[in-house]
Amino acid sequence: MIDSAWFYRQLEQEGRSLRAMARELGLDPSAVSRMLRGERKMSAEEQDGIAAYFGVPLAVVAAKRRGEVVGFAEEGQEGYAIGPGRKPVEDVSGDLMTEKDNEAGLSFYERVRGCMKGTITIMPGTDLTAPTDPEWAKVYDDD
Numbered sequence: 001m002i003d004s005a006w007f008y009r010q011l012e013q014e015g016r017s018l019r020a021m022a023r024e025l026g027l028d029p030s031a032v033s034r035m036l037r038g039e040r041k042m043s044a045e046e047q048d049g050i051a052a053y054f055g056v057p058l059a060v061v062a063a064k065r066r067g068e069v070v071g072f073a074e075e076g077q078e079g080y081a082i083g084p085g086r087k088p089v090e091d092v093s094g095d096l097m098t099e100k101d102n103e104a105g106l107s108f109y110e111r112v113r114g115c116m117k118g119t120i121t122i123m124p125g126t127d128l129t130a131p132t133d134p135e136w137a138k139v140y141d142d143d
Contacts, residue, residue, distance in 0.1 A: 001038055002035075002066075006064045010054050025050070
């Protein structure tokens with residue numbers, strides 16, 4: 001369901017009218033009114049136009065268009081709270097790329113190779129390349 005209150009607050013804060021927004025979008029004022037009340041769906045082009053009209057990012061208008069809490073919370077449960085956005089790769093990589101690596105022209109894959117070393121323990125004597133045990137495979141035979 002659309003967050004109608006947010007759209008009307010934006011209009012009020014900016015000192016703009018629904019008619020002016022409708023004119024900007026090239027729509028009938030009643031169509032815009034129905035759209036903001038959730039009686040009419042908002043198209044992608046209209047969403048883009050509204051974002052430009054309010055001067056807010058498209059993602060904000062898209063989120064307010066949905067207006068629903070994210071997640072699968074049931075009655076009596078707390079809804080899923082969206083945390084801060086992910087950091088760009090260059091912020092997360094930290095010491096994965098040193099100045100020396102950069103000078104050497106190493107690719108991303110060459111820089112991260114071995115970064116997970118030691119996170120998985122394989123029992124001594126286990127050959128990961130060996131074929132499966134034929135006796136064990138008989139469990140799945142339909143004979």
